[in-house]
Amino acid sequence: MANRAYNFNAGPAALPLEVLQQAQEEFVDFRGNGMSLMEMSHRGAVYEGVHRETEQLLRELLGIPDGYKVLFIQGGASTQFAMVPMNLLQPGKVASYIDTGSWAGKAIKEAKLFGQTAIAASSEKDKYNRIPSAAELQIAPDSAYVHLTSNETIEGTQWQEYPDTGSVPLVADMSSDILCRPLNVSKFGLIYAGAQKNLGPSGVTIVIIREDLIGNPSMPVPTMLRYDTHAKNDSLYNTPPTFAIYMTNLVLKWVKAQGGAAAVEKANRAKAKLLYEAIDQSGGFYRGFADPGSRSIMNVTFRMASEELEKLFVKESEAEGFVGLKGHRSVGGLRASIYNAVPLASVQALVEFMAEFKRRHG
Ligand SMILES: Cc1ncc(COP(=O)(O)O)c(C=O)c1O
Numbered sequence: 001m002a003n004r005a006y007n008f009n010a011g012p013a014a015l016p017l018e019v020l021q022q023a024q025e026e027f028v029d030f031r032g033n034g035m036s037l038m039e040m041s042h043r044g045a046v047y048e049g050v051h052r053e054t055e056q057l058l059r060e061l062l063g064i065p066d067g068y069k070v071l072f073i074q075g076g077a078s079t080q081f082a083m084v085p086m087n088l089l090q091p092g093k094v095a096s097y098i099d100t101g102s103w104a105g106k107a108i109k110e111a112k113l114f115g116q117t118a119i120a121a122s123s124e125k126d127k128y129n130r131i132p133s134a135a136e137l138q139i140a141p142d143s144a145y146v147h148l149t150s151n152e153t154i155e156g157t158q159w160q161e162y163p164d165t166g167s168v169p170l171v172a173d174m175s176s177d178i179l180c181r182p183l184n185v186s187k188f189g190l191i192y193a194g195a196q197k198n199l200g201p202s203g204v205t206i207v208i209i210r211e212d213l214i215g216n217p218s219m220p221v222p223t224m225l226r227y228d229t230h231a232k233n234d235s236l237y238n239t240p241p242t243f244a245i246y247m248t249n250l251v252l253k254w255v256k257a258q259g260g261a262a263a264v265e266k267a268n269r270a271k272a273k274l275l276y277e278a279i280d281q282s283g284g285f286y287r288g289f290a291d292p293g294s295r296s297i298m299n300v301t302f303r304m305a306s307e308e309l310e311k312l313f314v315k316e317s318e319a320e321g322f323v324g325l326k327g328h329r330s331v332g333g334l335r336a337s338i339y340n341a342v343p344l345a346s347v348q349a350l351v352e353f354m355a356e357f358k359r360r361h362g
Pocket residue numbers: 010011075076077078079103149151152153173174175176194
């Protein structure tokens with residue numbers, strides 16, 4: 001389609017064109033039901049079919065074993081920052097966090113509202129340009145859980161291999177890299193992710209939780225913020241975000257048609273390689289922010305010699321049809337978010353633009 005932008009937005013982000021087209025086709029009359037999916041009861045058979053199929057697709061594509069519940073919750077990943085400690089932090093225990101950057105920091109700030117927290121490792125002194133190594137981890141023995149952020153969307157760092165936390169449940173915010181690669185869910189007690197990067201539009205947050213962690217909050221927790229409320233009711237306790245779940249359903253089918261998580265990982269690695277090579281081979285004109293051992297294959301962050309040059313890069317790129325290349329306002333610089341649905345052709349076009357920009361301004 002000629003007028004689609006090269007979309008490198010950090011989230012909400014690019015969706016597969018095929019998914020948008022199918023949603024468009026089904027928009028007014030959903031599969032012969034004489035109404036849009038948005039106009040249907042969430043208690044009716046048609047919507048319930050979509051709801052259950054979405055869970056099944058997640059189970060299949062992420063290899064979620066028995067003994068885990070899959071929940072659809074509203075309020076974004078930011079609400080999970082509070083729900084995790086409210087539901088999992090037991091008296092006399094501490095909530096341990098690995099401090100890898102902006103999003104980990106927000107999770108920590110929220111946990112502090114509910115009890116004692118501890119920092120198991122931090123890369124703050126390196127300006128969060130890397131993920132701490134396994135050797136740096138110091139997990140307090142009385143930890144209720146250890147929380148990590150699998151991919152720091154703003155800094156552009158990503159866990160390459162998850163740490164072993166023994167009997168302490170590992171909790172992960174996977175908002176910006178869920179389903180970018182195969183996952184061993186059994187390593188985790190709880191995984192959460194806002195949908196609006198790799199799974200669909202904003203409005204629904206996926207929670208994958210080991211059953212033994214459900215239903216035991218030690219403090220008064222509002223009904224809607226208890227995991228057991230959603231688990232007991234198959235995420236239909238109240239009205240779920242039906243349209244967001246339907247769009248997620250279509251994205252999951254698209255991932256399946258690509259060949260699943262392993263095939264998507266291969267494509268993601270090819271895109272990331274192209275971009276990091278363009279940075280590394282620019283003779284210092286472009287400088288990668290993340291330490292090479294911690295580089296994200298979802299958010300590629302880089303800087304240039306001056307902020308003026310970075311501004312010019314953004315301005316000229318926008319004139320060429322590129323969207324979303326400005327770094328997050330908190331850290332500056334440049335960022336290309338290359339989630340699952342960003343086509344290789346967009347990355348190829350960006351790499352060409354980068355070479356051309358360097359020729360003109362280098
Ligand atoms: C890693 C990470 N965690 C949490 C969030 C917050 O998500 P939400 O806006 O859904 O609350 C984001 C959003 O960009 C994110 O990238």
